[in-house]
Structure formats: structure tokens, C-alpha cells
Amino acid sequence: MNPGIIQTKEAMATATNAVAQQSAEETKPLTIGVLALQGDYEAHARAFAQAGARTVLVRKPEELKGLDGLVLPGGESTTMLKFLEKKGFFDTLGEFVANTPCFATCAGCILVAREVLHPKQRSLGVLDATVERNAYGRQIDSTILTLPTELPGGPLEMVFIRAPRITRVGPGVEVLAKRNGFPVLVRQGNLLVATFHPEMTSDARVQQLFLEMVRRHKSGSLQSATAPAGMPTTS
Numbered sequence: 001m002n003p004g005i006i007q008t009k010e011a012m013a014t015a016t017n018a019v020a021q022q023s024a025e026e027t028k029p030l031t032i033g034v035l036a037l038q039g040d041y042e043a044h045a046r047a048f049a050q051a052g053a054r055t056v057l058v059r060k061p062e063e064l065k066g067l068d069g070l071v072l073p074g075g076e077s078t079t080m081l082k083f084l085e086k087k088g089f090f091d092t093l094g095e096f097v098a099n100t101p102c103f104a105t106c107a108g109c110i111l112v113a114r115e116v117l118h119p120k121q122r123s124l125g126v127l128d129a130t131v132e133r134n135a136y137g138r139q140i141d142s143t144i145l146t147l148p149t150e151l152p153g154g155p156l157e158m159v160f161i162r163a164p165r166i167t168r169v170g171p172g173v174e175v176l177a178k179r180n181g182f183p184v185l186v187r188q189g190n191l192l193v194a195t196f197h198p199e200m201t202s203d204a205r206v207q208q209l210f211l212e213m214v215r216r217h218k219s220g221s222l223q224s225a226t227a228p229a230g231m232p233t234t235s
């Protein structure tokens, strides 16, 4: 038999296996980690479980392995920082946030920002933005607002609790919602950030958006991991 034909058959079998493997991976539920050092991580885990994801609470750097995405919850960023620094977790988390889909809310937003003010505070520096802590006042000034967003389905209820204010965003940051002209929901590549608490309302559109980002990222990496050499990796 013509060796060219055998080679072609083998290549086709490899490609078919790769496609089967990829679609098996794609139908698995997404595994979403929730950083559980402090704050309202349980509410996030519940919201993502309801949205159809498998959720895992993350307390150690090694627990980041195998996650499709990670949530950095609201709470108290100074306390989270203390835990991150004590466990040598800070650098591993910074690298993870830079390379994997992450969803950061409130204190999480403070942790991922490039610059934190009021007062100045160490941060992972992934989101090209300046964030002012407690910018709307004290606990008593916390509020619930329904504001327009770029998400399909009309205005969104937003719970602000001692929320930070994003006062500057870089050119690579897409603003999906604003409060009084300041961004409250932004996206930079695989990083979705809210200064409010989507896990505290029954509207799951922000979680759905994040899961969609995670799905897209996962199928992109699966395509490049399973495509035989020479096969196009984009559709």
C-alpha cells in the first residue's frame, strides 16, 4: 500500500481521537475554585454550584492545581493579604491570576489591582487599574442599586458593601457597568472584576458571564493541547 495513504489514515485517526478527547473534556462541568481564606466565599461557592459548576474551596497554593477558574471573594483585603503572605501564597496566586480566568469581587478587586490607595496597600498587580478602598464611606453607607450594564437582559441589582472605587483603568480594560461615572464591573482578558457582590442577589448573569469566559479559555487551551502537529488550532 502506498505509505502516503497509511500516514494519512494515521493522521486522521489521531485527529479523530483528539476531537473525541476534546469534546469529552468540554462536556465535563467546569471546576471553579473559591479562595477561602476569609470573607464571603461560601456565598460564591453556592452561587457557582447553582450555576452548574463544580466548586472547590481553596486554602493552600497547591489547591490551585487543576482549576478551570478561581473566585477571589469580598471580605477584608488586609486580612486576606496577611494569610497570603504567611502561607507564601502571594506569588503563586499572582501567577495564577495572570494566566487563568479569575473573578474578583470587592476585596478581591483590591487584591488584583495594580495600584491600591486609601491607604496604599500591596496587591497582585494584574488588573491595570487604580482602586481606592472604602471610597463610599463606612459600613453604614453600604447600599443596593439597580444600574445599567453591558450585559444582556437589562439593569442589574448591585450590592455595595464598604466598596472600593475604581478611579483609573488602563486601555486594555473593558468597562461593563458604572456607578456615577466610575467603573464597577470590568474585564481585562480572562479577569472579570466587580466592586459589588453578585453572589448576594439571585440574578446569575455575572456568574454566567464568568463561566462563559472560563469555557472559552478552556476550549482554547484544549484545542492547542490536543491538536496534532500541523493541525490548525483555531476554528
Ligand code: GLN
Residues within 6 Å of the ligand: 073, 074, 075, 076, 077, 078, 105, 106, 107, 108, 110, 133, 134, 161, 162, 163, 164
Ligand atoms: N472594605 C473592604 C476592604 O478594603 C472590602 C469590602 C468588601 O469586600 N465588601 O478590603
